[in-house]
C-alpha cells in the first residue's frame with residue numbers, strides 16, 4: 095500500500111483518513127444503492143435488450159443480495175444487474191471488489207497478514223543504549239511504541255508503577271523505543287510477561303529483542319564479537335545467520351516492491367493512487383460550505399466510482415533497474431559491526447541505526463554501488479570516526495553519488511551504465527572538534543583512494559568532481575548553505591594542488607540531458623532522480639497545460655529550470671520561481687547554454703513572491719471582477735500563525751522522513767546568489783529576479799501555472815494566491831506525494847464560503863489533524879474566489895521498486911465570463 099510516509103505519524107484517530115476498503119467504497123456503495131433503488135423501474139422487459147456491461151461500469155460489480163438470501167431465486171435471472179455468485183462478480187472501476195465478496199475478504203486478510211509480518215520484522219538492533227557493564231545483552235529487551243517525548247526518567251517511573259523489577263532502563267527523547275536490562279532470567283521473564291501488550295495512550299507496548307552492535311569507547315570505534323541473537327530468550331547457534339534473524343533486508347527496506355514483477359508494482363501503485371484520489375472527493379464534499387451547491391465534479395464523481403476525475407493511467411519508467419542518478423548513502427555500522435556505506439535498515443526514531451551495503455537494491459546503479467564500496471574500504475582504515483547518531487559525534491556522515499548522462503546521440507541502448515558521462519561525489523562530514531591538519535590529511539588520502547579506485551575499476555568509473563560538505567546538524571539533511579569545498583582530482587604522483595577552501599562553481603557541477611536540452615547541476619540543486627522518466631513527466635505536463643506562443647507559463651518550484659526550459663519553445667514566456675539560490679543560478683545558466691531567451695527565474699519562496707509576480711505580469715489584463723476583489727487579494731497575505739507553523743512542521747517531517755535516505759529532495763533554506771541590483775523593490779528581502787531589468791507587464795492571452803512542489807506541497811499562501819488570480823484558468827499540479835496533492839487540491843477545488851466566513855481563531859487542534867483535515871479547515875477561510883476543478887490525472891512512475899510515484903493532475907476553471 096502506498097501510504098505517504100508521514101501520514102501515519104500525524105493522523106490521530108478522530109481525523110483518520112486511513113484507507114479502509116469498506117469506507118473507501120462508500121462512493122461506489124452510493125452508486126450501488128442508487129442502482130438498487132432503480133432496479134424496479136429499470137427491470138428489463140422481454141423485448142428490451144439487457145443493458146450491456148459497457149453501459150454501466152458498475153454492472154455485476156456487487157453481489158445480488160436477493161440471490162444470496164433466497165438461495166438463487168432472484169426474479170431477474172441472468173438479466174440482473176447484480177452478480178449471482180462470486181463467479182459472475184466483476185471488479186469495480188477502481189479495481190476493488192465488492193467488500194462482502196470472498197475475494198475482497200481474502201485480499202483484506204492478505205493485506206493484514208502482510209502488515210503484521212512487517213510489524214513483526216520491524217525490530218531492532220543496537221547496544222548503544224545497553225551499557226557494556228550491564229553485561230549480558232541476552233538480559234536486555236527493547237520496548238516499542240513508547241511515547242516519543244519520554245526520556246529515561248519517565249520510562250523508569252513507568253516500570254516502577256508497573257511493579258517491574260529491572261537492573262537499568264534507558265530511553266532517548268524522540269525515539270519510540272526504550273531499553274530495559276534485567277538482573278537475571280527470572281526478572282526478564284516476569285517483566286516481559288507483565289509489560290507485553292500493556293497500553294500507553296492508544297498504543298500497546300511491544301517487546302522486542304535487542305540485537306547487540308559494536309559501541310563506541312572514548313571516541314574510537316571498537317568492534318565486539320556479536321553475541322548470538324535471542325530467540326524466545328534462547329541463544330541461537332549460528333552467529334552470522336543469527337545476527338540478521340527477524341530483520342528486514344536492506345532490499346526490503348529501500349525497495350519494498352522489488353519482489354513483485356514490474357506490472358504488479360504498477361498495479362499496486364494504481365490501487366493506492368485510486369484510494370488517495372477518492373479521498374479528495376470525500377474531503378471536498380465535506381469541505382463544501384453549507385448552503386453552497388456541490389460542484390459538478392463532486393456530483394458526477396459517482397459515475398467514476400467516487401473518483402474526482404479519471405485516472406488516465408500510469409506511465410512506465412523507461413529504466414526499471416539502476417535508474418537513480420542520485421543516491422545518498424549513510425555511513426554507520428553493519429549488523430556485523432563493520433564500518434559500512436549504504437542504507438539504514440529502518441529509521442532512527444524506531445531505534446534502528448544499522449547500515450547495510452546497497453548492492454541488492456535494484457534502484458541503485460552499478461556506478462553508485464562501486465563508489466559506496468570504495469568509500470567503505472577507505473573508512474575501514476580511516477583515522478577519523480564514523481558519525482554516531484546517538485551522541486551526535488564523529489566525522490564521516492554520508493556519501494552522495496550524483497550521475498549525469500551523455501547526450502542522446504552518444505547513448506548506448508544496450509549498456510545503460512555506459513551512458514553516464516559525469517559523476518559528482520559529495521562527502522558529508524562534521525569537522526567540528528577535529529584538527530585541521532588531521533582532517534586535511536584524511537581528505538587527501540580519501541581523494542587519492544577514490545580517484546585510484548575509479549581508475550582501476552573495470553570499466554573505469556567516471557569522476558568529474560569531488561566535494562566535501564561540512565554539516566554539524568543532527569540529521570544528515572544539510573541546509574543548502576552548508577559550506578562546500580572541492581577536493582582536487584589528480585591521477586599523477588605529483589603532489590595534489592592545495593585543497594580549495596570553497597567549491598569553485600565551475601568545478602563542482604555535472605551535466606545531464608532532458609531531450610535535447612543540456613542541464614548543469616550544482617551539488618545541492620534538485621534534479622529528478624530518474625532522468626528518462628522525468629522527460630515523460632515534463633512532456634505530459636506540457637501537453638496538459640495546452641501551451642502556445644500566447645501563453646505566460648509560471649514554473650513554480652522550478653529547481654534548475656527543467657520544466658520551463660524544456661517547454662520554453664512552446665510558450666511566450668516562462669517565469670520560474672525557486673527558493674534554492676544555487677538552483678536558480680543553475681536555471682539561468684541552463685537557459686543560456688540552451689540558447690533560450692524567454693525564461694526568467696526568480697529566487698525566493700513561492701509564498702513570498704508569487705502574489706507580486708502575478709500582479710506585475712497580469713496587471714494589464716482585463717480583470718474578471720466576478721471572482722477577484724482587492725479584499726480577496728489582501729486576504730491572501732494574512733496567513734494565520736497556525737498555517738505558518740504547520741508548514742514549518744511539514745517541512746521538518748519532510749526532511750526527516752527520508753527513512754531510506756534515498757531522498758530525491760531536500761528542503762533547503764535559500765541563501766542569495768550574488769546578483770547585484772536585481773532586488774524587486776516591493777519584494778521581501780530574500781528574493782531577487784535574475785534578469786537585469788524588470789520586464790514591463792506583457793500582454794499574454796493565457797496564463798498557466800505548472801507547480802512541482804516538494805513533498806510537503808504548496809504553502810497555503812500560494813494556494814490562495816493561485817485562486818485569487820482569476821486569469822489563471824489552468825493549473826498543472828505535479829506531485830511526488832499524492833497525499834499533499836490531495837490536501838492542496840481540496841483547497842484549490844472546494845467552493846469558498848458565501849460570506850467569507852473566517853476560520854476559528856482557536857486552532858489548538860491543528861497539530862492532530864491529517865493534511866486533508868487541515869485543508870478542509872482552511873477552506874472555511876478561503877477568500878471568495880472561483881474554485882478549480884480536477885479534470886484528469888495521470889501517474890508517472892519515477893521510482894520503480896518503491897511505493898512512490900509522481901502524480902500529475904490538471905485543474906481548470908471555466909472560461910472567463912462563464
Ligand SMILES: C[S@@+](CC[C@H](N)C(=O)[O-])C[C@H]1O[C@@H](n2cnc3c(N)ncnc32)[C@H](O)[C@@H]1O
Pocket residue numbers: 620621622650651652653654655656657671672673674677698699700701759761762802803804805809830
Ligand atoms: C520537487 S522539486 C521540483 C524541481 C523542478 N521542478 C524539477 O522537476 O527539477 C521542488 C523544488 O521546490 C523548491 N522549493 C521548496 N520549497 C519552495 C518554496 N517554498 N518556494 C519555492 N521553491 C521551493 C525546492 O528547492 C526544489 O527545487
